Each structure stands twice: as C-alpha cells, then as structure tokens.
Amino acid sequence: MPGCAVSNCSNYNKKTKGTGVKYFSFPKDFKMCNKWFSMCNRKDPVNFKNACICSIHFSEDAFDIPMQQRLLGYAPKTARRLKPDAMPTLNLPNRPENVEDSVKKRKREDREHRAIKRSRRAVLKDILSSPPSSLPASAIIETVENQECSVGERSEKSEKSEPASTNTNGQSMNIQERLTVLSFDEIYVYFESNMYRQVTATKGRST
Incomplete structure (x- = not known):
C-alpha cells in the first residue's frame, strides 16, 4: 500500500507500523472521493483505486465506534472504521482558498x-x-x-x-x-x- 495521499504527510505503512496509525482508502462515491482529493492539496494525479489517507487526518467524530466498544470505553485504533460521510480535517496543508481567506x-x-x-x-x-x-x-x-x-x-x-x-x-x-x-x-x-x-x-x- 502506498503512503498517505495528503501532500504534506510523509506517513506510509512501514514507517508507522506498530504506532496505531491506520490507512483508509478513498470513498467509492465520486463526489466524496473528489472532496477527499481536494483536501490533499496535490497537483499530481492520484490513483484512487489504491490511494489512501492516514488516520492522523481524521478527528474522533469521524470514526464509527461500535456500541460495545463505547460501553467498555476501549476502541482500538487499528480496528477503527470511518463514518460514510467522514472527511479529513486535521493536519492538512494550506489550500489556496485558505491562504486567500487569511490574506x-x-x-x-x-x-x-x-x-x-x-x-x-x-x-x-x-x-x-x-x-x-x-x-x-x-x-x-x-x-x-x-x-x-x-x-x-x-x-x-x-x-x-x-x-x-x-x-x-x-x-x-x-x-x-x-x-x-x-x-x-x-x-x-x-x-x-x-x-x-x-x-x-x-x-x-x-x-
């Protein structure tokens, strides 16, 4: 599996092995897939079939934690699943529109x-x-x-x-x-x- 598709992230599977970082494939839904790609701020194309984004770019609210794990108060990071509408929002590069808004x-x-x-x-x-x-x-x-x-x-x-x-x-x-x-x-x-x-x-x- 290739590394994280976010342009400013250097994580890849071997590097983060044993650290609890998990990699999530791009959504199959075309609109959601494009939204994920826009958050990556990449100029080069990405092969969505094997592209992925690592878990450090998702907030806790983005994960779908089973009720049993909620009751036990224990949710293994490696077993996490994303909600269908989850979006990467953390540790992202400054996109052109963000820079323009700051100016x-x-x-x-x-x-x-x-x-x-x-x-x-x-x-x-x-x-x-x-x-x-x-x-x-x-x-x-x-x-x-x-x-x-x-x-x-x-x-x-x-x-x-x-x-x-x-x-x-x-x-x-x-x-x-x-x-x-x-x-x-x-x-x-x-x-x-x-x-x-x-x-x-x-x-x-x-x-």
Whole structure:
C-alpha cells in the first residue's frame, strides 16, 4: 500500500507500523472521493483505486465506534472504521482558498485598526479644542470600563468615513460619547489638559 495521499504527510505503512496509525482508502462515491482529493492539496494525479489517507487526518467524530466498544470505553485504533460521510480535517496543508481567506482577514483587520486610530485622533483633537467639562468621576470610570467594547462597535462606522464627532443619528456627541472611542492614555491626556485649562481659567478670573 502506498503512503498517505495528503501532500504534506510523509506517513506510509512501514514507517508507522506498530504506532496505531491506520490507512483508509478513498470513498467509492465520486463526489466524496473528489472532496477527499481536494483536501490533499496535490497537483499530481492520484490513483484512487489504491490511494489512501492516514488516520492522523481524521478527528474522533469521524470514526464509527461500535456500541460495545463505547460501553467498555476501549476502541482500538487499528480496528477503527470511518463514518460514510467522514472527511479529513486535521493536519492538512494550506489550500489556496485558505491562504486567500487569511490574506483577506489580515487586510480587513488592518483596515479596522486604521479606522480606529483615525477616529481616536479626530475625537481627541475635537475634545482638546472644546470648552472645559465638569464630567463627574463616576461617569469617567464608567466610560473607561466600557471603552474597549465601544471602540469595536465604532470601528465599522469609522471605515465608512462617518464624522468622528457625530453619533448614529447625525447629532453632535457629548463628552461621554466622545470618550468611548479613546484609549486610556488618550483619556488621561484629555483630563490632564482639561484640568490645566480649568486652573488657568480660574487664575485668570482671580486676577
């Protein structure tokens, strides 16, 4: 019997003898046979009459374990049989579609990250240019605790080029809404600057 048909697997019968690895022939059903072959990610043709895939590529759910073995809690690996609809899903090479999906996912995450950064910069600039606020400490704490969730919810809206200083209804955001898209460091900078301006304004009035 030849080795495992999966392109990145070097297992063959003599190599894995005595290790519990079992080899399964390709299904006779044409559609299932093609599905198995697609999971192998091979460019060269395969003779399906004697081709096989080893057991390390199948999950536990893929095996049909007799009731007696289930009750005894013992299922010899060498005596395992596959379910009719079993598919190889483990230890497989990266197929072209998987690689493409990974690239798309990274690009999407990069876009979301850039959108969040743009939103934070715009909101911070807007807040620092606004009049001093008398936001209570309880509101500050609540805003900081909810910041992580709020950033994720607003990232998609930022990507659509919505103004950072408006809410979903197109109305101007108040201080609490603005703070929800800021990081802890940015909130700290805001309040440090805000306190400084309040102190400066107080000194100006006293003189």
